[in-house]
Amino acid sequence: MPLHIEEQQKGHTLVLKLAGVMDYSTIDGFEPSIPEKTGEVVVDFSALDFIDSTGIGAILLIIHSAHEQDAAVKFTGLDDNIKELFDTVGVFRILESLRKRGR
């Protein structure tokens, strides 16, 4: 199953809706592009079926790219499996730490 990323710009908010499988076979060469003046990036996981460590690497790229542009990152639509995985590897701690740290 492929990965589909739908991007919607709503004012200063960029919504990235992830659908399908975000893994080693679908994410090769992923480079997030966050338009200038974006104040918030919302990543919507509600249509994502599976994510592996390579997919988490892509999420980290989004988090760090947004942070470099002073944009906040918010997750929506996380199911329990992804929540547990993100909690184990430390994704939420990274979000929290960058939020506190600012630029």
Add this chain to the structure above:
Amino acid sequence: MPETKSQSFDESQSAPMHKALQREIQLARNIQMKLLNGEKPELPTGEVSGISIPARLIGGDYFDFYPLGDGRIRILIGDVMGKGIPAAMLMILTRGAFRSAAGAAQGPGQTLTMMNDAIYKDLRKLGSFVTIFCADWEPATGTFVYANAGHSMPIVVRSDVGTVTLPVLKGVMIGGLPGQIYKEKTSHIQRDDLVFLYTDGIVEAQNAQGEMFKLDRLSGILVEQSRQTAEAIQNAVVEKVNEFTKGLPQKDDITMVILKADGDQRGV
């Protein structure tokens, strides 16, 4: 025509190139296997064993033992993001960081802190990360001090009790944030306890129906086998995973480290 010439040139080169590439991957595999499956440390009491089975020819999982010279041994298991050759390159980077840090760091927490300090920038630049569980174990007393950088907690099986839970400790993966200080927790490993460290390739191993091996099945095997030697337990887990997958190529590397205490100290 020039195009035809160019095409036939490429074709004549592709077979030898493919052969050379295959040979180089095989050599890289030999290097990785030798580094991973080096000498098992001799312990006055207790025993350790470990194995890594890459999903492809080479992989990104890593385990290591570093004797601290005072009866303690520093143990590490890690899982590099991604697969195949790119993950294997970063596994070597991780190994170098561990070997440098292990001799200087006071404990597993400082080991992870030093490793993150050493390779954070490289991993960030490459958009990668490594999850690692690191522990100092003193088999004679059962003291088990551990730190965690985003990895699964080990499974502990206690004779006549079944699986017991170590106090959970969570931390950010290596390469996730700069300047991380990794905390430690201390527990006690009892005589006859089995400690099983693993990467998620085991519990996520799939059969032809797409079912996963899962933690419950793994725990059941460990409870059943807990009185065996570390190596026998390791062989039993590999055999059960193979029985389950029936040789189906796996998506992820499979790595495990087994610690069996054999001291006189009763734990807490």
